Amino acid sequence: MAPAMLKELPSVSALLSAYASISAMAMLIRTIINEMVPERMRKYIASKIYNLTASYFSTKFTFLIEDRWYAGDNQMFRAAKIYLPTIIGPTSDGILVGFDESSDPMEPPKRGVPVDCKITDDFEGMHLNWTLSSIETKNIHVPNKRLFNLTCKKSERERVEQRYFPYINKTAQAILRKSESLSIYTYDQYVSVWEPTVFKHPATFETLAMEPELKEFIMKDLDSFVESKEFFESVGRAWKRGYLLYGPPGTGKSSLVAAIANYMRYNVYDLQFQSVSSDSELRSLLTSTTNRSFLIMEDIDCSTKVTHNRTKGRENCEEDEDEPIRKKAAKPGVTLSGLLNFIDGLWSSCGHERIIIFTTNHKEKLDPALLRPGRMDVHIYMGYCTPAVFRKLAASYLGIKDHELFGCIDDLIKSIEVTPAEVAQQLMMTTDEPRLALEGLIEFLNSKNKGTEKAAVEQEMKSSKERKKQKKTRLKGKIQS
Numbered sequence: 391m392a393p394a395m396l397k398e399l400p401s402v403s404a405l406l407s408a409y410a411s412i413s414a415m416a417m418l419i420r421t422i423i424n425e426m427v428p429e430r431m432r433k434y435i436a437s438k439i440y441n442l443t444a445s446y447f448s449t450k451f452t453f454l455i456e457d458r459w460y461a462g463d464n465q466m467f468r469a470a471k472i473y474l475p476t477i478i479g480p481t482s483d484g485i486l487v488g489f490d491e492s493s494d495p496m497e498p499p500k501r502g503v504p505v506d507c508k509i510t511d512d513f514e515g516m517h518l519n520w521t522l523s524s525i526e527t528k529n530i531h532v533p534n535k536r537l538f539n540l541t542c543k544k545s546e547r548e549r550v551e552q553r554y555f556p557y558i559n560k561t562a563q564a565i566l567r568k569s570e571s572l573s574i575y576t577y578d579q580y581v582s583v584w585e586p587t588v589f590k591h592p593a594t595f596e597t598l599a600m601e602p603e604l605k606e607f608i609m610k611d612l613d614s615f616v617e618s619k620e621f622f623e624s625v626g627r628a629w630k631r632g633y634l635l636y637g638p639p640g641t642g643k644s645s646l647v648a649a650i651a652n653y654m655r656y657n658v659y660d661l662q663f664q665s666v667s668s669d670s671e672l673r674s675l676l677t678s679t680t681n682r683s684f685l686i687m688e689d690i691d692c693s694t695k696v697t698h699n700r701t702k703g704r705e706n707c708e709e710d711e712d713e714p715i716r717k718k719a720a721k722p723g724v725t726l727s728g729l730l731n732f733i734d735g736l737w738s739s740c741g742h743e744r745i746i747i748f749t750t751n752h753k754e755k756l757d758p759a760l761l762r763p764g765r766m767d768v769h770i771y772m773g774y775c776t777p778a779v780f781r782k783l784a785a786s787y788l789g790i791k792d793h794e795l796f797g798c799i800d801d802l803i804k805s806i807e808v809t810p811a812e813v814a815q816q817l818m819m820t821t822d823e824p825r826l827a828l829e830g831l832i833e834f835l836n837s838k839n840k841g842t843e844k845a846a847v848e849q850e851m852k853s854s855k856e857r858k859k860q861k862k863t864r865l866k867g868k869i870q871s
């Protein structure tokens with residue numbers, strides 16, 4: 391059998407002559423193609439054949455993440471831009487570094503991803519390669535388009551989409567919460583624009599003195615809001631939340647607003663109703679706010695037209711120094727229906743991931759329409775000082791967790807109405823000697839207890855007005871400068 395098979399095999403000389411004639415034929419075809427097909431066409435055909443075979447045989451898959459997504463910013467690009475500098479390691483070719491105006495020059499500089507630099511990441515056993523590219527466009531307004539190329543194995547494509555991308559988004563959000571400087575925007579009525587400035591308020595949930603259960607409730611509510619995008623979509627509601635903070639002056643409403651802003655790392659739009667001349671102006675200025683932001687409207691009861699009883703509404707509200715100017719200009723101001731339309735209509739349809747916060751000293755003076763369920767989702771009462779609040783203030787201001795005078799102070803606090811601002815003010819007087827500070831506080835509380843509450847409340851009202859006035863003067867100074 392075997393010799394028979396060997397007999398059928400072509401001889402070596404036959405193979406060599408076949409090879410020679412095939413090579414000659416190939417050379418002939420090549421010469422004809424070179425002669426007849428132009429070079430550019432040849433290159434085009436070759437690249438097509440290469441791409442076809444390469445993609446068929448390649449084991450790699452590439453995700454392209456452009457900086458824009460339809461008409462807006464691509465949030466996936468933004469997340470990658472925040473996340474990648476944190477994993478740039480020794481295998482990378484380089485790194486961008488720099489400072490912005492809010493950075494401390496004594497701290498290490500902030501990091502960025504350079505164009506064309508390769509960054510590798512390992513996630514759940516996958517080896518992922520990132521590159522940032524910049525491409526010139528023909529658009530004169532946007533001359534460059536930037537995009538990230540993320541390469542993985544074809545078999546890992548699904549896991550990258552399902553696990554890696556959500557992980558990057560979550561990590562980027564956590565990084566943002568910690569590091570990026572925030573802006574606070576105030577509305578400049580003279581030029582009709584939001585003026586930004588760096589938001590640096592020291593209040594955090596850590597420094598805030600309030601009932602621990604209430605604090606925990608607010609933090610959980612904010613956390614679940616951030617994670618509820620799908621839920622809001624599934625029930626057909628806008629991804630927004632409204633908080634109404636109410637309570638006497640000096641109970642920490644503004645401090646809570648600042649703590650929430652620091653916790654969420656959202657930019658803040660601080661709107662004074664007095665600076666808005668009409669409902670249409672309100673509409674246009676609110677539509678120009680960005681996503682992932684707070685809209686704060688403090689002392690909403692002091693706005694003449696959004697309370698149901700104007701005379702009552704303006705009691706205890708500071709006088710607006712610009713009032714004569716506004717009267718001269720005969721500005722109609724913001725009306726209740728304008729505000730409600732905004733909350734129900736415009737607010738629901740434009741943008742997402744936004745929180746609106748109203749504060750008031752007089753919830754009872756607000757029109758019931760404003761308080762109806764669905765308008766303000768959470769009503770938070772910021773009340774007078776309690777023993778738990780006092781202990782938190784003592785820990786913050788005096789650095790003590792316990793003292794023999796605490797029991798006496800607890801009893802006094804339970805029997806009178808004293809605001810955390812008043813207690814904080816007393817404790818601040820002698821911070822280096824806790825006993826003296828606590829004795830001073832006891833004296834203050836006793837004097838209140840002896841019938842001087844009214845005077846003390848008036849005093850607090852006065853200092854609240856003073857604070858607001860100072861805030862306003864600062865604001866004006868900023869706008870003028």
Ligand SMILES: Nc1ncnc2c1ncn2[C@@H]1O[C@H](COP(=O)(O)OP(=O)(O)OP(=O)(O)O)[C@@H](O)[C@H]1O
Pocket residue numbers: 597598599600638639640641642643644645646751772810811812814854855
């Ligand atoms: N709950 C609190 N925890 C810590 N500090 C507080 C608290 N409440 C008040 N303070 C202190 O009192 C000062 C005034 O408080 P804040 O402006 O937050 O009160 P408010 O309720 O917003 O007052 P108003 O209604 O007058 O605007 C703050 O700067 C802060 O130092």
